[in-house]
Amino acid sequence: MKFVYQGKTKDVYSLDDGNYLLKFKDDVTGEDGVFDPGANTVGLQIEGAGKAGLRLTKFFFEILREKGIPTHYVSANVDAAEMIVKPAKIFGHGLEVICRYRAVGSFLRRYGKYAVEGQELDAFVEVTLKDDERQDPPISADALNMLGILSLSEYEELKNLTQQISGIVKDELQKRNIELYDIKLEFGRTENSNDIMLIDEISGGNMRAYKDGVYIEPLELEKLLVAQI
Amino acid sequence: MKFVYQGKTKDVYSLDDGNYLLKFKDDVTGEDGVFDPGANTVGLQIEGAGKAGLRLTKFFFEILREKGIPTHYVSANVDAAEMIVKPAKIFGHGLEVICRYRAVGSFLRRYGKYAVEGQELDAFVEVTLKDDERQDPPISADALNMLGILSLSEYEELKNLTQQISGIVKDELQKRNIELYDIKLEFGRTENSNDIMLIDEISGGNMRAYKDGVYIEPLELEKLLVAQI
Numbered sequence: 001m002k003f004v005y006q007g008k009t010k011d012v013y014s015l016d017d018g019n020y021l022l023k024f025k026d027d028v029t030g031e032d033g034v035f036d037p038g039a040n041t042v043g044l045q046i047e048g049a050g051k052a053g054l055r056l057t058k059f060f061f062e063i064l065r066e067k068g069i070p071t072h073y074v075s076a077n078v079d080a081a082e083m084i085v086k087p088a089k090i091f092g093h094g095l096e097v098i099c100r101y102r103a104v105g106s107f108l109r110r111y112g113k114y115a116v117e118g119q120e121l122d123a124f125v126e127v128t129l130k131d132d133e134r135q136d137p138p139i140s141a142d143a144l145n146m147l148g149i150l151s152l153s154e155y156e157e158l159k160n161l162t163q164q165i166s167g168i169v170k171d172e173l174q175k176r177n178i179e180l181y182d183i184k185l186e187f188g189r190t191e192n193s194n195d196i197m198l199i200d201e202i203s204g205g206n207m208r209a210y211k212d213g214v215y216i217e218p219l220e221l222e223k224l225l226v227a228q229i
Numbered sequence: 230m231k232f233v234y235q236g237k238t239k240d241v242y243s244l245d246d247g248n249y250l251l252k253f254k255d256d257v258t259g260e261d262g263v264f265d266p267g268a269n270t271v272g273l274q275i276e277g278a279g280k281a282g283l284r285l286t287k288f289f290f291e292i293l294r295e296k297g298i299p300t301h302y303v304s305a306n307v308d309a310a311e312m313i314v315k316p317a318k319i320f321g322h323g324l325e326v327i328c329r330y331r332a333v334g335s336f337l338r339r340y341g342k343y344a345v346e347g348q349e350l351d352a353f354v355e356v357t358l359k360d361d362e363r364q365d366p367p368i369s370a371d372a373l374n375m376l377g378i379l380s381l382s383e384y385e386e387l388k389n390l391t392q393q394i395s396g397i398v399k400d401e402l403q404k405r406n407i408e409l410y411d412i413k414l415e416f417g418r419t420e421n422s423n424d425i426m427l428i429d430e431i432s433g434g435n436m437r438a439y440k441d442g443v444y445i446e447p448l449e450l451e452k453l454l455v456a457q458i
Contacts, residue, residue: 092342092343093342093343109363110363110366110368111358111363111366111368111372111376112363113321113322113358113360113362113363114321114322114358114376114377114378115376121375122375124371124372124375125371126369126371126372129339129340129342129343131342133342134338134339134340134341134342137339137340138366138367138369139339139340140355140367140369140370141369141370142353142354142355143340143353143355146350146351146353147340147343147344148343149343
């Protein structure tokens with residue numbers, strides 16, 4: 001096992017069999033001590049956050065595997081806060097794919113002239129570049145294609161996968177009377193065949209969820225879901 | 230003739246026959262006294278800027294009319310700095326459609342991780358919302374469609390028209406050894422049939438043009454072109 005990369009919320013190690021090990025940390029993104037899934041900085045440490053995030057990730061990735069949706073997931077050891085994943089090639093320097101069911105966050109900051117807070121959005125998908133320096137700018141299918149990051153047909157596949165996966169997460173939350181407002185996913189290509197698959201994680205830190213109109217903090221969300229898993 | 234609206238660079242009057250009269254002013258957009266076609270504020274006044282802008286607008290709109298491309302143009306009186314146009318309905322609260330042949334300006338500010346300054350772009354089209362408060366955010370075809378601003382088929386038509394018109398402008402500049410880097414257009418729907426047509430103006434203030442690698446100021450560009458019209 002060899003250390004490869006230190007991420008904001010996970011460390012990455014390579015394994016001898018070609019797979020990778022993700023070590024979930026207790027760091028969460030945010031600013032000034034307030035959690036914000038859209039933030040680029042690590043704002044605070046919460047004890048148990050890593051394991052809670054992994055528990056939820058395991059839960060969702062195993063559902064996705066059952067449904068035949070391609071992901072990088074191999075296995076997870078929640079007690080050790082470790083997940084084993086297949087190797088993946090990211091798109092360019094990394095993309096985030098967001099699926100929105102209600103207008104909040106950066107969507108509202110950009111399109112507030114045309115949308116009111118909390119307005120329903122029809123599984124709206126948008127892609128942003130991972131670029132801290134430029135505040136993760138949104139980017140269109142045409143621009144992704146022109147810059148050689150993603151072809152137009154890959155974009156369509158990415159969009160469809162995003163809507164499928166987000167719909168599955170939304171349904172799981174809905175069973176517990178929790179409403180998914182938006183979710184942020186990451187994708188990559190498989191090492192050999194270039195097929196698109198979901199990578200990274202699906203935890204409270206990737207989504208905004210509300211119960212009876214009240215926002216649920218990621219760790220609280222994980223407790224609410226995991227208690228019933 | 231009735232005053233309707235005071236724009237940044239033009240005033241608008243309604244005429245008895247249902248058409249509108251645009252009065253071109255000597256104000257140009259920019260910041261701190263420096264011209265910037267992408268700016269939202271009027272930065273300075275240049276004597277003759279209104280007439281020069283109209284002269285170029287007349288030139289281009291008459292070429293477009295010959296080529297059968299739909300615009301709001303009826304006629305122009307350069308000495309009076311007046312242009313008569315057909316009524317148009319704008320999309321939402323107004324869109325700007327940009328066609329880019331080289332990576333400069335806001336494109337580079339957003340996508341500088343993937344593009345170098347001046348890099349060739351293949352008539353890349355993007356749409357931004359006219360929204361000073363939110364710094365004219367870029368918006369995707371899907372978002373325009375979802376927010377009821379433009380349907381997906383209208384977006385394709387807008388994109389095709391933009392590439393056609395920008396190509397015509399690029400060719401005209403090329404005849405004078407001037408290279409078009411990018412151009413900003415506005416479109417609207419005709420009053421009765423909802424057909425898409427080019428509105429506003431095509432002047433130095435709408436584009437970035439370079440000669441022998443040196444940026445040409447709008448008024449200088451208008452002189453260079455008009456001298457040979």
